[in-house]
Amino acid sequence: MSLKDALTNCLLMFVAASCVVLIVKALPQTPQVVAGTGVKTVGETPAKDSPAPAAAARDVVKVYYLHGNTRCPTCRTIEAYAQEAVQAGFADQIKRGQIEWQVVNYESPGNEHYATDYEVVAPNVVLAMFKDGKQTKWKGLPEVWEHVGDKAVFVAFVQRSLREFLGEPRLAPAAAPNPVRLSLDPPERSAPMPNPVRPPADSAQPVLPLPE
Numbered sequence: 001m002s003l004k005d006a007l008t009n010c011l012l013m014f015v016a017a018s019c020v021v022l023i024v025k026a027l028p029q030t031p032q033v034v035a036g037t038g039v040k041t042v043g044e045t046p047a048k049d050s051p052a053p054a055a056a057a058r059d060v061v062k063v064y065y066l067h068g069n070t071r072c073p074t075c076r077t078i079e080a081y082a083q084e085a086v087q088a089g090f091a092d093q094i095k096r097g098q099i100e101w102q103v104v105n106y107e108s109p110g111n112e113h114y115a116t117d118y119e120v121v122a123p124n125v126v127l128a129m130f131k132d133g134k135q136t137k138w139k140g141l142p143e144v145w146e147h148v149g150d151k152a153v154f155v156a157f158v159q160r161s162l163r164e165f166l167g168e169p170r171l172a173p174a175a176a177p178n179p180v181r182l183s184l185d186p187p188e189r190s191a192p193m194p195n196p197v198r199p200p201a202d203s204a205q206p207v208l209p210l211p212e
Contacts, residue, residue, distance in 0.1 A: 139165055
């Protein structure tokens with residue numbers, strides 16, 4: 001091989017090596033995670049140091065309207081009246097999250113336990129109290145079926161039942177004023193009537209009997 005050919009080959013190898021270097025430099029570099037330094041791969045979603053704390057369980061009273069797949073007009077009326085009674089009478093508690101109104105179909109898949117838990121055989125309104133996420137007591141209001149014919153009575157019944165369930169004191173009815181009693185007894189005489197003057201016994205004037 002001549003010197004000229006050797007120089008040509010060296011030049012070609014140099015050019016090829018330079019192209020390889022340029023290509024490598026042009027490729028994106030991905031820095032590696034170095035243990036203990038907190039340096040993370042570019043574009044990697046920062047890992048959470050610890051799981052987010054679970055939301056604290058709230059103390060709440062849930063007012064359920066439980067119904068089945070069949071919805072009769074009376075059932076829908078009970079739902080509408082009960083919802084209005086709760087939302088109108090306890091708006092502040094609802095806003096603060098202390099009372100919740102929920103409509104549940106206890107015949108839907110996964111909801112069958114509501115019928116068992118609250119002994120439901122027909123649509124009903126149920127009050128349930130939860131403390132720290134656990135139910136502490138509940139009460140059904142089957143009387144709504146008796147009051148559905150009178151909306152005012154129905155609403156008053158639901159609101160009164162919910163207040164009693166919450167432990168609010170029941171307002172005592174205002175005492176009626178004492179009526180003025182008119183006495184039919186005759187007024188007492190201030191002084192005794194004077195004795196009538198009788199004539200002497202030897203008088204000739206006859207003695208007349210006094211009127212009673």
